[in-house]
Amino acid sequence: MTANAVRPADRAAATRATTVFVPGDAGALSLGAEAVCLAIGAQAARRGLDVRLVRNGSRGAYWLEPLVEVVSGQGRIAYGPVSAADVPGLFDAGWLEGGAHALRVGDVETLPWFASQQRLTFERVGRIDPLSVADYVAHGGYQGLRRALALSPQSVVEAVTRSGLRGRGGAAFPTGIKWQTVLDQQASQKYVTCNADEGDSGTFSDRMLMEGDPFSLIEGMTIAAVATGATRGYIYLRAEYPHAHRILTGAIAGARAARYLGADVMGSGKRFDLEVRLGAGAYICGEETSMLESLEGRRGEVRVRPPLPAVKGLFGCPTIVNNVITLSTVPAILRHGADVYAGYGMGKSRGTLPIQLAGNIKRGGLVERAFGLTLRELLYEYGGGSASGRPIRAVQIGGPLGAYVPAAQFDTLVDYEALAGIGAMLGHGGIVAFDDSVDMARMARYAMEFCALESCGKCTPCRIGSTRGVELVERILAGEDPQRHVAKLEELCEVMVQGSLCGLGGMAPFPVQSALRHFREDFLART
Amino acid sequence: MQMLSSTQSETVGRILTEFKDRPGPLLEVLHAIQAALGHVPPGAVGLVADALNLSRADVHGVITFYHHFRTTPPGKHTVQVCRAESCQAVGGEALAQHARVRLGIDFHERTADGKFSLDPVYCLGNCACSPAVMIDGQLHGRVSPQRLDALLAEADTEEHRR
Ligand SMILES: Cc1cc2nc3c(=O)[nH]c(=O)nc-3n(C[C@H](O)[C@H](O)[C@H](O)COP(=O)(O)O)c2cc1C
Ligand code: SF4
Ligand code: FES
Ligand code: FES
Numbered sequence: 249m250t251a252n253a254v255r256p257a258d259r260a261a262a263t264r265a266t267t268v269f270v271p272g273d274a275g276a277l278s279l280g281a282e283a284v285c286l287a288i289g290a291q292a293a294r295r296g297l298d299v300r301l302v303r304n305g306s307r308g309a310y311w312l313e314p315l316v317e318v319v320s321g322q323g324r325i326a327y328g329p330v331s332a333a334d335v336p337g338l339f340d341a342g343w344l345e346g347g348a349h350a351l352r353v354g355d356v357e358t359l360p361w362f363a364s365q366q367r368l369t370f371e372r373v374g375r376i377d378p379l380s381v382a383d384y385v386a387h388g389g390y391q392g393l394r395r396a397l398a399l400s401p402q403s404v405v406e407a408v409t410r411s412g413l414r415g416r417g418g419a420a421f422p423t424g425i426k427w428q429t430v431l432d433q434q435a436s437q438k439y440v441t442c443n444a445d446e447g448d449s450g451t452f453s454d455r456m457l458m459e460g461d462p463f464s465l466i467e468g469m470t471i472a473a474v475a476t477g478a479t480r481g482y483i484y485l486r487a488e489y490p491h492a493h494r495i496l497t498g499a500i501a502g503a504r505a506a507r508y509l510g511a512d513v514m515g516s517g518k519r520f521d522l523e524v525r526l527g528a529g530a531y532i533c534g535e536e537t538s539m540l541e542s543l544e545g546r547r548g549e550v551r552v553r554p555p556l557p558a559v560k561g562l563f564g565c566p567t568i569v570n571n572v573i574t575l576s577t578v579p580a581i582l583r584h585g586a587d588v589y590a591g592y593g594m595g596k597s598r599g600t601l602p603i604q605l606a607g608n609i610k611r612g613g614l615v616e617r618a619f620g621l622t623l624r625e626l627l628y629e630y631g632g633g634s635a636s637g638r639p640i641r642a643v644q645i646g647g648p649l650g651a652y653v654p655a656a657q658f659d660t661l662v663d664y665e666a667l668a669g670i671g672a673m674l675g676h677g678g679i680v681a682f683d684d685s686v687d688m689a690r691m692a693r694y695a696m697e698f699c700a701l702e703s704c705g706k707c708t709p710c711r712i713g714s715t716r717g718v719e720l721v722e723r724i725l726a727g728e729d730p731q732r733h734v735a736k737l738e739e740l741c742e743v744m745v746q747g748s749l750c751g752l753g754g755m756a757p758f759p760v761q762s763a764l765r766h767f768r769e770d771f772l773a774r775t
Numbered sequence: 776m777q778m779l780s781s782t783q784s785e786t787v788g789r790i791l792t793e794f795k796d797r798p799g800p801l802l803e804v805l806h807a808i809q810a811a812l813g814h815v816p817p818g819a820v821g822l823v824a825d826a827l828n829l830s831r832a833d834v835h836g837v838i839t840f841y842h843h844f845r846t847t848p849p850g851k852h853t854v855q856v857c858r859a860e861s862c863q864a865v866g867g868e869a870l871a872q873h874a875r876v877r878l879g880i881d882f883h884e885r886t887a888d889g890k891f892s893l894d895p896v897y898c899l900g901n902c903a904c905s906p907a908v909m910i911d912g913q914l915h916g917r918v919s920p921q922r923l924d925a926l927l928a929e930a931d932t933e934e935h936r937r
Contacts, residue, residue: 275901278916310903310916446900449859455900487806487843488899490912526806528841531897545801546833547840563798605903607864612903635865644860648897680861680902694863698897704840 265298266344267319271374272303273459274491275452280331281314287335288316295339305460307356307374308614317356320346326353361630366592367616368584368600369577370453373460379498381506384463390508392579396471397516404475405431408578411586412598417443417534417571418646418675418751420664423578426568429558430476433566438478440469440520440568441543441561442575444485444492445527445534448647450606450678454572456614457602458485458492461576462499463508466522468575470513471582472568473520481522482562484539487529496524531648531702535750536569538704549704550750571676573602592618597663605631607680608640617662624658627681638683642767644691646675648698649755651762652688671762673755688767689774692737692760693721699756710753713744717760727774734771738764779818786811787819791826801827801837805844814845850885850892852930854878855909858895861902866919870906871895873920877927890931 270285271277285301292299307315315328316338325346327338334351341349356362356374367373376383384390396404409424430438442465446454458465469481485493500522503509511519525543527533533542537551540562561567577599581589590598597619603626605612610632627633627640634640642652651672653660660670667674682691696717703711720737724730741757748754764771779787790807794800804823808815815838824831838844856871875881878891885892901907904916908923910930918926 274914275904275916278901278904278907278914308903313904447898449898450861450902451898452900452902488896488909491914525803527843528802528806529843529896530841542802543799545799545803545837547837606861607902607905609903612905614903648860678861678902680864682864686864691860691863694860698859702897 265300267300267302268344269302269304269317269319269324269374271306271314272378272491272495273306273313273456274489275310275456276306276313276315277491279310279313279329283332284314284316284330284335287332291335291339297339297344299344302377304376305373305378306456306614307362308370308456309356309359309361309611310613311611312353315353315356318343318346320344322346323355324357326356327351328353361611361615365616366600366618368580368589368592369464369573369602370457370461370614370616371580372464373456376461378460378462378495379502381463381502381508384461388583389463389579390467390514392582393467393471393474393508393514395582396474397514397518401431401475401477404471404582407582407586408475411581411589412593412596413574413577413581413589414597414664415571416573416577416601416676418448418673420674423570423574426558426570427472427476429556430478430566430568433559435566437480437563438476438566438568439562440472440476440478440481440522441539441570442469442481442483442572443534443536443539443569444483444489444572445531445539446486446489446572446676447531447534448650448676448678450644450680451604451647451676452606453602453604453614453677455489455492457572457576458489459495462496463503464576464579465496465572466499466503466509468578469522470508470520471578472570472575474513474516474518476566476568478568479519479521481520482543483522483524484527484533484543485524486527493524493526500524530704531698532704532750532752535752538750539569540567547704549706552749573676594618594620594661594663595665597665601662601674601677603662604678605681606678607643608634608636608683609681610635619663620661622659622661623653623679626662626679627658631681634681634683636683636685638685640681641684641686642682642688644680644682644759645678646673647678648695649673649751649758650675650678651758652691652766653762654766656766671758671765673758688763688770689721689725692763692771693718693725695756695759696721699752703752704750707747707749707753709744709747710749710756713740713748713753714756716740717744717757721760724771725774730772730774734764734768777816777818779816779822783812783816783819784822787822791823795826801829801834802841805838809844814848817846847885850890852891852911852927853894853909854891854927855894855896855899856882857897857899857901857905857907857909859898859902861898862906865905867906870908870918870920870923874908874923877920877924891927
């Protein structure tokens, strides 16, 4: 991805070189991966060693980043967390042959943290060079599209329906049903749009996927196009993701050059091309109709439904709107089979979910598992408990509109219906942990502030209600007649839930209501 | 309203020629203007409106809707501190306060010497490495107040950042 990374075309000449993977993932870079990469290049040159540096995605074990993997005679051996200052010592320890060192992690895939995961959507993330079409194809890429092109559009849609895949952006709507609606429309132009706005705090799976395996998203969008007769696609990417932007742009160009995009996709005679459009820092633009307004170059004001985007979406044409993870999972479904995918999971939550552990957690990162494990398993077995070492008091699941779940409910299963059963929601699968120093009344105020800040302004309960909500929590924080103000806050929440046009105003009360339900003492006992 | 300099209007004109015939181009045009000029000068609104067959109110309405667009020049270095929940869970608010005190400005402001501007951001997708900060487009994770000081000092001395 950077100047001296060797591309596959050069590989023949570099067969004797030792391949070293240094993540180009934004999270790894935020911890110094670029300096590590430069140090490795410099040390190798000084020692006359032939090293081929590949900028891979992250494995998702962020407590080990920058995590460097060396392809040695002993296999792929990881070292981490590596700083630039560690690099000379690692060479001294003979790490290119997998030598012993305090930072030696061994083969990542044998760590219980990794080995117990079920990585389907994230199968290739961290393993491959994200910008190499050849690497992608060598790891099973484009088999799904090949299969889709051999089927009728209706059969592709049926496969997606049979897999049980539900939208991973938050609303969990069955993907196949959405695609069927678009397929059924008679129109001269249809679109596939990817929602890459990923605005929820505690979520980063879209980012990791786009940076670590962008071709799976491109392939997923292409399959969606083939299945519904769309010829143009847009990825609506949040402006806060400049690294993902660079990688997506490079990958789209690569796919076009290899004719996986363009006028004749894989020699099928079918046309599909796509481009990235940047958002501009508005959380509401993750709501699908607001996203479409924004893609059309307007204020991101929510549209009244009906019509559904599947009937009348972008520029008035039938449009698929799906999340990054939803679309990137489709190639695996086509490749492995819908029934294989549906074989994972529980109840109406089929398949796997890339879960993101964040906040006050010791081992933050990405865990992909079939639906049906408990929050406790995630927080303690994968996450290792809080980073501070204090008890985890609450987790917020599903972003800023998601409920706070108290420790007493950590045996709840990760499953859309099980979480709905305790008044929570899974959303995009982000889990943010808070230790016992958290002040839940302040978190409630933040929820209202965020809604006020991000409201599109179209309806009163959201626009005015959120500002009123901030004022009420301020009173409570100041200890002013808390009983009365808590009662008013509860009434206000009810009005917002009932009267808002979209999920922002309609769900922003969820964190507040759950905080009031489970942590009432934080509101009433102010001194 | 401030008039555009001749180089600024040339830049805006070039951008409009490049983008105006694309579908729904306004956001792209504004992004390109901000990338080239650092902000979207109010004097550009009329040019953009005319070229895209929109009213000035339409263009103004879009600029004000999105937090990303600024109508005044940023500092030489832009500092974005994440204020969302995951970062709050590990000291993000103390870090935000530290940034304010250290730079002597509030969010949405620019230092008097024009060196830094400070903006809030609501999640940088680096929540497994909270608290997170972005300086001149470079992401930083697990940022303590001391680390922030070091990063600001580095930005101040280092001229050529990507
Ligand atoms: C306020 C709000 C914000 C949303 N933000 C996002 C987002 O950032 N990314 C996303 O994929 N879906 C988001 N959604 C859900 C979308 O409206 C939509 O359901 C989704 O993109 C459909 O794709 P899926 O079926 O693949 O999940 C948001 C919804 C609401 C109400
Ligand atoms: S609930 Fe809020 S964000 Fe949604 S349409 Fe109403 S004002 Fe806009
Ligand atoms: S590959 Fe470019 S600096 Fe490492
Ligand atoms: S909440 Fe700060 S990076 Fe996500």
